Amino acid sequence: MKPASFDFLCPDTLEEALAALADGGGDARVIAGGQSLVPMLNMRLARPSLLVDIMRLEALRRIETSGDEIIVGAGVRQAELEAWTDLSRDLPLLAAAFPWLGHVQTRARGTVCGSIAHADPSAELPLSLVTLGGAVSLRSRKQKRRVEADDFFIGMMATDLAEGEMIEAVHFPKARPGCGYAFREVGRRHGDFAIVASAAIADEKGLRLGIAGVDDRPRVFPLPALDNDQFDDAINDIAWSLNARDDIHASARYRRELVRSLGRETLKEASRCRA
Amino acid sequence: MPRLNAARKHTIDFTLNGKAVSAEAENRMLLSDLLRHEIGLTGTHVGCEHGVCGACTVQIDGKPARACLTLAQQVRGSDVRTVEALAPDPAVLSPLQAAFRRHHGLQCGFCTPGILMSLDALLREQPDAGREDIREHLSGHLCRCTGYATIVEAALAAAEEQRKEETPNA
Ligand SMILES: Cc1cc2nc3c(=O)[nH]c(=O)nc-3n(C[C@@H](O)[C@H](O)[C@H](O)COP(=O)(O)OP(=O)(O)OC[C@H]3O[C@@H](n4cnc5c(N)ncnc54)[C@H](O)[C@@H]3O)c2cc1C
Ligand code: FES
Ligand code: FES
Numbered sequence: 001m002k003p004a005s006f007d008f009l010c011p012d013t014l015e016e017a018l019a020a021l022a023d024g025g026g027d028a029r030v031i032a033g034g035q036s037l038v039p040m041l042n043m044r045l046a047r048p049s050l051l052v053d054i055m056r057l058e059a060l061r062r063i064e065t066s067g068d069e070i071i072v073g074a075g076v077r078q079a080e081l082e083a084w085t086d087l088s089r090d091l092p093l094l095a096a097a098f099p100w101l102g103h104v105q106t107r108a109r110g111t112v113c114g115s116i117a118h119a120d121p122s123a124e125l126p127l128s129l130v131t132l133g134g135a136v137s138l139r140s141r142k143q144k145r146r147v148e149a150d151d152f153f154i155g156m157m158a159t160d161l162a163e164g165e166m167i168e169a170v171h172f173p174k175a176r177p178g179c180g181y182a183f184r185e186v187g188r189r190h191g192d193f194a195i196v197a198s199a200a201i202a203d204e205k206g207l208r209l210g211i212a213g214v215d216d217r218p219r220v221f222p223l224p225a226l227d228n229d230q231f232d233d234a235i236n237d238i239a240w241s242l243n244a245r246d247d248i249h250a251s252a253r254y255r256r257e258l259v260r261s262l263g264r265e266t267l268k269e270a271s272r273c274r275a
Numbered sequence: 276m277p278r279l280n281a282a283r284k285h286t287i288d289f290t291l292n293g294k295a296v297s298a299e300a301e302n303r304m305l306l307s308d309l310l311r312h313e314i315g316l317t318g319t320h321v322g323c324e325h326g327v328c329g330a331c332t333v334q335i336d337g338k339p340a341r342a343c344l345t346l347a348q349q350v351r352g353s354d355v356r357t358v359e360a361l362a363p364d365p366a367v368l369s370p371l372q373a374a375f376r377r378h379h380g381l382q383c384g385f386c387t388p389g390i391l392m393s394l395d396a397l398l399r400e401q402p403d404a405g406r407e408d409i410r411e412h413l414s415g416h417l418c419r420c421t422g423y424a425t426i427v428e429a430a431l432a433a434a435e436e437q438r439k440e441e442t443p444n445a
Contacts, residue, residue: 001324005281008302008348012276020278031346038305038344039325050278051302053349079338103415105393106326108338109345190414 003041010053014060014139014168017052022141022164024050030166031055033077033110035102036118055111060168065090069134069171078107078115078125090174092273093132093199096183097124103191113167116152119159122194122213126153128183130218131199131210132173139168146171153217179203180274184266185213186258188249195250196258200270207271209235209263214242214255226267235260279348289350291316292360300347307331307342310357318358318388322417329416332389333357337400339393339412358388361395370440371395371433380429382420390416394430402441404434 011017021028027049031037040046054060060075063084070090072081078101081087081094088095101107101115101124115125116136129136129149136152138145138161152160161167175181185197199210210220221238224230239259244252279285284299291314300309305324310316310333322328324343331342334356361369368376371394381387393412397404409430413423 003303005301005303007281008279010276034344035326042324104412105332105339105341105415109340
């Protein structure tokens with residue numbers, strides 16, 4: 001359980017980091033908090049030839065408000081955003097999601113953008129980003145581009161990130177007055193990855209439900225009001241439309257049941273928060 | 276900094292338990308192995324090496340973190356504290372350690388160094404920590420012996436003792 005060898009670069013500038021990633025091809029990798037990458041190195045599921053440590057780049061260590069978005073740079077650790085003074089006002093969905101994300105000890109190191117890049121299908125931050133309708137800023141030596149969250153996650157731990165590209169920041173839409181937000185999940189133990197996680201938004205347009213842990217990536221759906229007689233059929237259709245699978249943690253049937261019951265509870269809570 | 280070659284060892288300067296240290300390590304070396312094998316501080320234990328058990332927990336810049344998920348290269352310039360920093364003197368336990376002893380907060384002791392480092396950080400940051408905060412911090416640790424109840428009692432006792440000391444006339 002020890003990593004294979006690799007070169008290590010701790011660049012002084014973002015340009016230097018991007019040049020190393022561009023020259024390294026697919027074999028060079030960013031290391032941020034290391035909370036997902038180092039286990040993969042230890043188990044030799046990842047064998048990069050070069051690691052580029054981005055945690056000393058001051059330019060990436062920012063939490064900023066720009067218009068109706070909160071921009072979180074790639075150097076921001078999960079615990080730092082969790083402790084940000086405006087979190088419960090501007091990003092109440094994240095305030096509700098953080099306690100579920102691993103442990104105090106992993107949030108102290110892990111970054112927000114690292115979780116987005118890792119794209120675990122049951123992860124809380126990708127689910128929150130997709131449900132809020134956020135976006136990701138990508139940067140390579142040659143170009144900058146912005147990708148909507150829903151287009152960024154393309155499959156099981158697979159994203160739209162191209163070779164030589166890194167996430168520079170993620171953009172979370174700021175909470176609007178009159179909207180309700182809620183987050184809930186079911187896991188085996190506190191701090192484990194979710195079997196099913198759900199995020200809900202209630203606003204003047206209606207209800208939205210995001211689900212992680214069932215399909216190969218987080219998915220979001222509109223729903224009719226809870227007291228509408230179409231509601232039960234609608235949430236049941238969602239449960240069946242996700243590609244639920246049996247694995248050692250839970251059966252597909254149990255996951256579908258969680259989508260229906262946990263989804264309803266989360267939507268109820270979001271609607272209550274709105275009122 | 277220049278690119279560090281995989282085949283060689285490189286010097287890493289950091290602060291360890293209050294003292295400046297300069298250690299030599301390959302890029303692939305984990306902080307847990309640097310502490311145990313190169314520096315000889317074996318108080319930090321290693322269980323799973325994938326972040327789950329918590330035995331290797333140390334403090335990096337005051338925050339509890341997994342030494343097994345940290346490359347030695349990543350602590351360059353940081354302030355690292357291990358369980359060896361807790362006792363003020365080889366013959367004297369820290370108040371938290373003494374509470375563990377009084378309340379039977381350990382049996383085999385494998386999980387103990389990591390748990391102590393998490394709880395030490397908690398009690399420093401949140402002197403009014405209660406049962407729920409302690410349980411939340413313990414959720415990042417596995418103990419196969421105690422059943423956790425005695426650990427929670429020990430931590431509550433240490434927190435209370437610390438509060439009394441800080442307000443001696445209260
Ligand atoms: C015990 C334990 C429990 C956990 N539980 C949960 C959980 O419940 N929910 C959850 O979501 N996560 C969980 N995690 C994982 C979480 O802690 C990680 O922090 C997160 O998944 C990755 O963030 P990181 O900064 O540590 O990234 P790293 O581990 O450094 O990197 C992860 C991957 O992303 C890439 N990467 C990182 N940053 C960038 C960037 N800016 N641009 C491009 N690529 C980048 C890396 O190359 C690597 O492939 C857990 C981890 C542990 C050890
Ligand atoms: S050895 Fe580090 S968490 Fe288990
Ligand atoms: S005392 Fe034995 S594992 Fe905790």
